[in-house]
Amino acid sequence: MTGYILAIDQGTTSTRAILFDGEMKLAGSGQKEFTQHYPASGWVEHDPEDIWASVVTTVKAALKKAGRNASEVAALGITNQRETVVIWDRATGKPIHNAIVWQDRRTAPLCQKLKNQGLEKTFTKKTGLLLDPYFSGTKIAWMLDKVKGARKRAEKGELLAGTIDSFLIWRLTGGKVHATDATNASRTLVYNIAENAWDDELLDILNIPAKMLPEVKDCADDFGITEKNLFGAEIRILGVAGDQHAATIGQACFEPGMMKSTYGTGCFALLNTGSDLVRSKNRLLTTIAYRLNGKTTYALEGSIFIAGAAVQWLRDGIKVIGKAEQSGKLANEADPTQNVYLVPAFVGLGAPHWDAEARGAIFGLTRNSGPAEFARAALEAVAYQTRDLLDAMRKDWKGASAKTVLRVDGGMVASDWTMQRLADILDAPVDRPTILETTALGAAWLAGSKAGAWPDARKFAKSWALERRFQPDMDGSVRAAKLAGWRDAVRRTLSV
Ligand SMILES: Nc1ncnc2c1ncn2[C@@H]1O[C@H](COP(=O)(O)OP(=O)(O)O)[C@@H](O)[C@H]1O
Numbered sequence: 189m190t191g192y193i194l195a196i197d198q199g200t201t202s203t204r205a206i207l208f209d210g211e212m213k214l215a216g217s218g219q220k221e222f223t224q225h226y227p228a229s230g231w232v233e234h235d236p237e238d239i240w241a242s243v244v245t246t247v248k249a250a251l252k253k254a255g256r257n258a259s260e261v262a263a264l265g266i267t268n269q270r271e272t273v274v275i276w277d278r279a280t281g282k283p284i285h286n287a288i289v290w291q292d293r294r295t296a297p298l299c300q301k302l303k304n305q306g307l308e309k310t311f312t313k314k315t316g317l318l319l320d321p322y323f324s325g326t327k328i329a330w331m332l333d334k335v336k337g338a339r340k341r342a343e344k345g346e347l348l349a350g351t352i353d354s355f356l357i358w359r360l361t362g363g364k365v366h367a368t369d370a371t372n373a374s375r376t377l378v379y380n381i382a383e384n385a386w387d388d389e390l391l392d393i394l395n396i397p398a399k400m401l402p403e404v405k406d407c408a409d410d411f412g413i414t415e416k417n418l419f420g421a422e423i424r425i426l427g428v429a430g431d432q433h434a435a436t437i438g439q440a441c442f443e444p445g446m447m448k449s450t451y452g453t454g455c456f457a458l459l460n461t462g463s464d465l466v467r468s469k470n471r472l473l474t475t476i477a478y479r480l481n482g483k484t485t486y487a488l489e490g491s492i493f494i495a496g497a498a499v500q501w502l503r504d505g506i507k508v509i510g511k512a513e514q515s516g517k518l519a520n521e522a523d524p525t526q527n528v529y530l531v532p533a534f535v536g537l538g539a540p541h542w543d544a545e546a547r548g549a550i551f552g553l554t555r556n557s558g559p560a561e562f563a564r565a566a567l568e569a570v571a572y573q574t575r576d577l578l579d580a581m582r583k584d585w586k587g588a589s590a591k592t593v594l595r596v597d598g599g600m601v602a603s604d605w606t607m608q609r610l611a612d613i614l615d616a617p618v619d620r621p622t623i624l625e626t627t628a629l630g631a632a633w634l635a636g637s638k639a640g641a642w643p644d645a646r647k648f649a650k651s652w653a654l655e656r657r658f659q660p661d662m663d664g665s666v667r668a669a670k671l672a673g674w675r676d677a678v679r680r681t682l683s684v
């Protein structure tokens with residue numbers, strides 16, 4: 189057996205396949221973007237066939253780049269965009285509808301109806317989540333309601349449901365395995381995170397037949413074997429985790445109190461709380477960080493919907509930059525005496541506000557405000573939002589000490605300006621590792637350690653290497669004034 193481990197990172201806008209060698213170094217990779225479908229305002233869909241095709245193509249590309257065969261791969265790990273959900277035909281493997289993506293807001297009326305019935309407490313107590321369209325459960329209910337004959341067929345056992353990992357496992361194993369892992373299950377709104385089981389009462393409320401749901405396994409577990417004809421040899425699937433959970437593992441945040449934040453399209457911060465299932469009083473989510481050898485580790489999560497997407501807005505929306513990497517330089521040119529704030533509620537606000545109806549706003553414009561002030565406001569918004577999450581985490585759990593160091597990853601951490609401003613606003617150090625593909629690395633570690641080809645968690649954690657630490661360097665009174673301005677801007681943006 190060789191130590192080559194393959195990771196599939198199935199993200200919101202693209203799929204990446206990465207082959208790591210026995211030294212956990214990148215040996216080859218492939219990436220493919222796919223089409224985003226916006227069939228109505230606030231709706232976001234993916235064609236599951238596009239996703240499947242991108243997976244097959246990128247795996248082949250990664251093997252080819254590395255000059256390796258599938259027979260040399262000891263194991264495969266899958267990590268995926270979370271909450272996005274597919275329903276497919278058990279007999280043919282064909283989806284009955286496009287995948288409904290995590291960003292999709294179509295089930296807001298259903299969530300409101302359930303809230304009006306006083307059910308949010310029940311959902312939160314059992315799942316650690318909130319009644320927001322973000323999560324999979326109401327999306328499954330919507331498809332069962334709207335696709336003709338779907339609920340009857342689901343009741344007869346003809347249809348299967350699952351998050352993207354589950355759909356890929358079904359396809360990769362040629363329809364032999366219908367499974368998911370505990371982290372993906374914990375994002376569905378129908379999984380009891382204290383009992384580690386699908387919850388009959390919640391399934392009943394949403395009218396979802398239990399028989400359409402996958403078996404829930406540990407993150408490092410036996411998820412079946414890929415069909416030989418796909419990649420030329422069978423590969424064992426031994427690791428699965430939602431992308432933010434895989435990044436937590438890839439950043440080696442194995443100890444309670446450790447925290448990572450990933451800055452891609454959105455920003456997702458996870459704080460490891462160990463075996464403590466912390467119930468947030470500040471509208472953070474409680475989630476399963478990972479489940480290994482039957483032992484569940486929990487996390488508090490703050491989810492921000494717009495981070496790098498605000499940089500895309502600078503580039504594609506108001507066209508003040510040509511490339512994302514120009515944003516830091518432009519922000520650096522902003523007039524320090526102007527207090528311009530952007531609240532990027534383009535698709536509502538996530539944690540800790542959860543305001544689906546709020547929309548983006550900009551405050552503090554003067555006749556001198558221009559592209560530089562807009563760029564600074566967009567980048568600073570990411571720092572302010574992370575600060576709001578950290579404050580909420582500290583209020584919720586004593587283990588989140590004032591000494592918390594943030595480990596960061598994702599496309600946006602390439603911006604030194606943003607990382608420095610993040611440290612300044614958090615008043616805490618920000619650590620950028622040498623390996624930025626932490627999500628894929630986390631999935632690879634799950635599979636590699638299960639295969640016995642990669643080191644255990646303790647040794648893996650020792651291999652984490654710092655590229656640069658950003659230390660806070662802002663006067664306390666300046667920080668306080670800036671935070672007061674931000675909080676005022678958010679107050680004026682909220683819809684209620
Ligand atoms: N140098 C940079 N400065 C600021 N933002 C950046 C920079 N490079 C990339 N980004 C932002 O990072 C995001 C891409 O990160 P990535 O982790 O690939 O996202 P995702 O996985 O969500 O598609 C984009 O929104 C882009 O605007």
Ligand SMILES: O=P(O)(O)OC[C@H](O)CO
Pocket residue numbers: 198199200201268269270271290430431432452453454
């Ligand atoms: O695909 P990403 O990296 O934008 O992550 C999406 C998150 O998992 C959504 O919860």
